[in-house]
Amino acid sequence: MEQRGIAFAACTGKQCERVEELFGDQAAKIWILGDSATRIKHQGGYVFESLLPNALGQRLIQRLEKIADDHVIIACTPTAAYIKETTTEEKAARVRGSYRVVKTVTSYSEIQEDFVKVTVYDPKLRCFDSVKQLSSFAADAYIVASEAAWIDITNQGVHKGTTVAQLQNLLAVSPQETMVFGDGLNDSELMAAGTYSFAMKNAFEEIKEAAAFVTRSNDENGVLRTIELILALQESKH
Secondary structure, three states: OOOOOOOEEEOOOOOOHHHHHHHHHHHHHOOEOOOOEEEEEEOOOOEEEEEEEEEEEHHHHHHHHHHOOOOOOEOOOOOOOEOOOOHHHHHHHHHHHOOOOOEEEEEHHOOOOOOEEEEOOOOOOOOOHHHHHOHHHOOOOOEEEEEEEEEEEEOOOOOOHHHHHHHHHHHHOOOOOOOOOOOOOHHHHOOOOOOOOEOOOOOHHHHHHHOOOOOOOHOHHHHHHHHHHHHHHHHOOO
């Protein structure tokens, strides 16, 4: 891709620092649209960021705490992902799978920074129902259950589709020159950001319907295999 002048971006709910950890030495070569696409990081620096005001984030957290007392609220700021100190080790380990910088608090009210996002991990798979109970915040924040176990809450109007558009502007790249891949319900807007939109075989049906193409599943390295195939087709034309 480097030889062809193709930029690769990881567009993910994972914390930017966790993406850097996963990609290792290659991280400096890619664009990271991390923290549920609320930030764009490249070569160690942030070139875009949209934050949820602290007061709004605190109200959302208070509502989430009333909805259930046994799901995990992950309150993400520019410096760390915060969870309650009472979080079980099993649940904390699941959080650390997506977040490298994790800190604990006695109460979320201790957090003074604005929020990158607020995420919920619910191993009891109640997120679709929980989202319905957040409807009063719909005008102030972007709220989506990507699947039954996860909710992402970001600043109003900020999601994978809008942040990919930010990157396209930075790179002077059009949607017609963009490939996108997705599987979760938080990828709905992403499918509209690139002409060459691919849903994974294991994606939600709504995402398959929104995509131009369906490719192999995540377990079959569908993204990598599709990119390799497109590169090979381009090579055959030269």
